[in-house]
Amino acid sequence: MRLYASPSLIALSAAPLVVHSLQLPFGIDIQIPAVLDAHLNTIKTQISQIQVPAFINKIIDPTGSSPLLSLHRDLVSIPSVTGNEEQVARFLETYLQSKGFKVELIPIQSPEYPKKRYNVFAYPEGGSRSAPILLTSHIDTVPPFLPFKDGLRTVHGRGSCDAKASVASQIIAAEELLAQKHITEDTVSLLFVVGEETNGDGMRHMNTYDLKWDAVVFGEPTELKLAVGHKGLAMLEVEAKGRASHSGYPNLGINANSHMINALYKLDNLKLPSSDLLGNTTLNIGVMSGGVAANVIPASAKAEVAIRIGAEHFIDVKVLVDDALKGIEGVEATWKQPHYDPVFCDHDLEGFETIALSYGTDIPNLKGRHKKYLYGPGSILVAHGDNEKIDKSDLYEAVKGYKRIVRGILNAKAVVVADPAKSETVVPPVKAAVVVEPSVQVVEPEVEKVVVPEASGDKEDYKKSDDEEKVEYVTILPVEPIYKHERKND
Numbered sequence: 001m002r003l004y005a006s007p008s009l010i011a012l013s014a015a016p017l018v019v020h021s022l023q024l025p026f027g028i029d030i031q032i033p034a035v036l037d038a039h040l041n042t043i044k045t046q047i048s049q050i051q052v053p054a055f056i057n058k059i060i061d062p063t064g065s066s067p068l069l070s071l072h073r074d075l076v077s078i079p080s081v082t083g084n085e086e087q088v089a090r091f092l093e094t095y096l097q098s099k100g101f102k103v104e105l106i107p108i109q110s111p112e113y114p115k116k117r118y119n120v121f122a123y124p125e126g127g128s129r130s131a132p133i134l135l136t137s138h139i140d141t142v143p144p145f146l147p148f149k150d151g152l153r154t155v156h157g158r159g160s161c162d163a164k165a166s167v168a169s170q171i172i173a174a175e176e177l178l179a180q181k182h183i184t185e186d187t188v189s190l191l192f193v194v195g196e197e198t199n200g201d202g203m204r205h206m207n208t209y210d211l212k213w214d215a216v217v218f219g220e221p222t223e224l225k226l227a228v229g230h231k232g233l234a235m236l237e238v239e240a241k242g243r244a245s246h247s248g249y250p251n252l253g254i255n256a257n258s259h260m261i262n263a264l265y266k267l268d269n270l271k272l273p274s275s276d277l278l279g280n281t282t283l284n285i286g287v288m289s290g291g292v293a294a295n296v297i298p299a300s301a302k303a304e305v306a307i308r309i310g311a312e313h314f315i316d317v318k319v320l321v322d323d324a325l326k327g328i329e330g331v332e333a334t335w336k337q338p339h340y341d342p343v344f345c346d347h348d349l350e351g352f353e354t355i356a357l358s359y360g361t362d363i364p365n366l367k368g369r370h371k372k373y374l375y376g377p378g379s380i381l382v383a384h385g386d387n388e389k390i391d392k393s394d395l396y397e398a399v400k401g402y403k404r405i406v407r408g409i410l411n412a413k414a415v416v417v418a419d420p421a422k423s424e425t426v427v428p429p430v431k432a433a434v435v436v437e438p439s440v441q442v443v444e445p446e447v448e449k450v451v452v453p454e455a456s457g458d459k460e461d462y463k464k465s466d467d468e469e470k471v472e473y474v475t476i477l478p479v480e481p482i483y484k485h486e487r488k489n490d
């Protein structure tokens with residue numbers, strides 16, 4: 001690939017034939033020599049000093065010229081280890097305001113975290129706090145902070161996957177849905193919380209607000225699959241008490257380690273219930289300690305156990321564990337708080353692969369009868385590691401995915417947008433509803449206004465802008481006989 005004659009670029013033509021594929025936002029793969037990787041920054045600087053057409057910029061600086069990648073970069077560049085989320089919250093406030101959102105910073109107080117921290121709650125100007133669909137994720141990360149590093153295909157940095165990839169793609173998805181008029185302003189709100197990686201205080205705080213949603217889409221790394229749910233978690237501390245004595249006279253003491261071994265052996269071999277959706281319940285003996293020296297009968301021993309629950313309920317597992325430890329001399333088990341039950345998610349949208357997960361999320365922390373969807377870019381396998389990363393292509397896919405989820409929710413079931421108590425929001429019957437799916441049956445509406453996803457958009461524009469997605473939506477049909485919609489012009 002030849003661009004302009006700069007020393008770096010001339011060097012490219014002599015580069016070895018090892019090539020990388022440069023994946024561009026608009027779906028084209030360009031084969032470029034590997035040496036470009038190292039020279040990328042130099043080239044960026046040189047190009048920025050001369051006038052170049054926009055398409056060159058897209059090639060040379062895909063991050064800077066992409067709203068999605070640059071938002072993601074800005075988020076990842078701000079350290080936000082749990083307890084230190086103020087700066088990233090303020091960044092999001094400014095960003096979202098500049099995109100026409102009304103933003104509320106919701107202070108979160110927690111004795112463990114003395115600094116100022118905020119959840120970010122946003123909805124489009126002209127919309128309302130009580131939009132029926134919520135897109136949500138978290139802005140805190142695990143420690144330590146790892147700086148943003150841009151690669152050709154991949155972005156590295158703490159939070160690049162968990163969960164700033166979800167945050168960025170949810171925001172861009174909402175922006176695009178609005179810009180393309182696939183949704184009205186009162187359809188979707190955004191919530192980005194603190195504290196997900198530790199005690200869930202950010203999400204739990206939302207229960208003190210009088211907010212309800214029909215459907216909540218949680219953003220976490222699910223490899224772009226729709227989660228059927230995630231396992232529950234319970235942690236157990238096992239303690240054994242004995243009596244110390246000289247190891248040469250064991251009959252004078254009581255060996256706590258022997259009791260502990262007995263107890264842990266039983267736990268390790270316990271058959272625990274599973275479920276078809278979430279799979280096996282697994283038990284991990286993560287920490288063991290006991291005794292002070294080889295020639296002393298140990299007086300105490302301790303172990304810590306984590307159980308990932310694939311069964312329907314925590315209690316099904318608890319009963320079996322308690323039973324197994326019953327009657328083992330000197331051994332006592334304490335269940336740690338909090339534990340959480342397995343979470344079963346809605347996955348009734350077509351066109352998605354599904355996945356069962358074994359990690360915790362904020363889902364159980366948000367009370368309410370909303371439908372729960374869990375979806376996001378990236379893999380949990382790299383999420384907390386020292387090489388946390390995300391593929392740029394996954395970010396783009398996630399934007400499409402979130403858009404399909406929102407539209408799938410709206411298509412699958414007519415979602416009530418307006419407050420039924422407000423009479424002025426009742427719209428007269430509308431016969432010629434503009435619905436893209438030809439098989440959608442339109443009947444006379446009886447009550448309040450409801451958003452039909454494609455209703456307010458221009459059909460022709462829609463076809464041009466989103467043809468590929470449209471094909472996938474055709475299979476998602478309304479399940480309710482009443483299908484109403486709102487027309488802004490009425």
Ligand SMILES: *[C@@H]1O[C@H](CO)[C@@H](O)[C@H](O)[C@H]1NC(C)=O
Nearest residue numbers: 271272274278279280281282
């Ligand atoms: C679940 O447990 C069964 C029986 O213990 C085992 O054969 C199977 O491989 C386990 N499944 C997974 C996914 O680990």
